[in-house]
Amino acid sequence: MHPTRRQAVLVGASLALGACWPAQAQARLKVAAVYTVPAGQQWVGRVDKALKAAAARGEIDYVFSENVAAADFERVVREYAEQGCALIVGEAFSVEAAARKVARAFPKTAFLMGSSGRPQAPNFAVFDNYIHEPAYLTGMIAAGMSKTRRVGLVAGYAIPEVNRLMNAFIAGVKEVDPKARISVAFIDSWFDPPKAKQVAFGMIDDGVDVLYAERFGVSDAAKERKVLAIGNVTNTQDKYPETIVASALWNVEPTIDAAVAAVKAGKFRGADYGKYSRMQYKGSELAPLGTFEDKVPAELKARVAKKQKAILDGKFIVKVNDAAPRATR
Incomplete structure (x- = not known):
């Protein structure tokens, strides 16, 4: 087997190397x-x-x-x-x-x-992970929880699928605090926790007290320096109970289930499955506040809940902005 390759079967049956299924x-x-x-x-x-x-x-x-x-x-x-x-x-x-x-x-x-x-x-x-809607909501929470009015974002690459989440987050921040200062950095890697951590440390040293953790490593920096972080794609609050205040979750089940059903029905076609990541399809969501339920001000929670309902009702559209996000000073 190639050294960078690993195969697994999740059906309780053994798999001979090279076979696609038991x-x-x-x-x-x-x-x-x-x-x-x-x-x-x-x-x-x-x-x-x-x-x-x-x-x-x-x-x-x-x-x-x-x-x-x-x-x-x-x-x-x-x-x-x-x-x-x-x-x-x-x-x-x-x-x-x-x-x-x-x-x-x-x-x-x-x-x-x-x-x-x-x-x-x-x-x-x-x-793709079209989770810009809950990302907007987490931006609102970040702005409401920041004491320095400094929010930072540390991400992998400045590509459309990352940019849209960051821009939505920034838009949410600006709704709650139009004068909040935004710091933006890319580590040019999909998986380099040590580098992401060091970049986050630099932002914290510059006054940022809430970090958008688009990459692994950012939450570790926030935990060590006792500031807050916003989770991305997955909920890691169980590992950072005093750090992760909110997360924009991506649920891929609707996407996979739609594709599997289409293949089984003989109707699979080259199509865009992006819509299945939207909140209305339950492909994305704002994670429960969990350990921060009693720490987030009631007024802020009510404001976020109202915005979430508007999104689900189709009365508020979170714009998809694929341009590289800009820092503000």
Whole structure:
């Protein structure tokens, strides 16, 4: 097995290396995922969670490869397609050309890839974490909880799918405190907790007391310096009970469930599955305040609840802004 590759089956059956599914479980849909980062990373971790849930219900057989280098991506995806996997999932942001090339070579295989590009007929569908709506709400909370009126954002790359979340968060901050000062930084990595932590330390030294933790490592810095942090994609408040005040959660289950149903019905097409990440589809949500339930002022909670209802009712639209966010001084 390639040293950067790991396969797993989540159906209680053993798997021979190189096989896409156990022979005794072929009645279920065969699904493979190819991840360029660890399966526990924020973004792909949510995809992995949704696929595990479908496997636990007996709907699919699921295998995956993680930490797949860009140079190996095309080969790994092609191998899964050759093995007969009906649906292949992954993030193609840094390997877009390779993913689309394999999809063209296997037109009868369904591909559901995280991508900021367009769908590709007939079989390459795209999705992404459109969680800008709860991100806006967390921005409101961040502004209301900041004592210095300084809020910082530490993220991976300045690409559309990251920018839209940050811009929505900033818009939420500005609704509550139009004069709040915003610091923005990118670490140019999807997984470098030590670097993210050091960048966050710099912001804290500059007066920031609430940090948007788009990457792992930021919350650790906030915890050490006893300031607050806002979670992104996943809820880690159980690990940071005195630090994470709110989180914008991404639930990939609606996306995966829609794709699996389409494949089983023979109706899968190259389409944009982005809508399934919206709050109205339960693809995203504002996490419960948990340990901060009694620490967030009642007036602020009421204001956030009112805005959330407006979003769900379609009376307030959180704009999708893919431009690189700007710091304010």
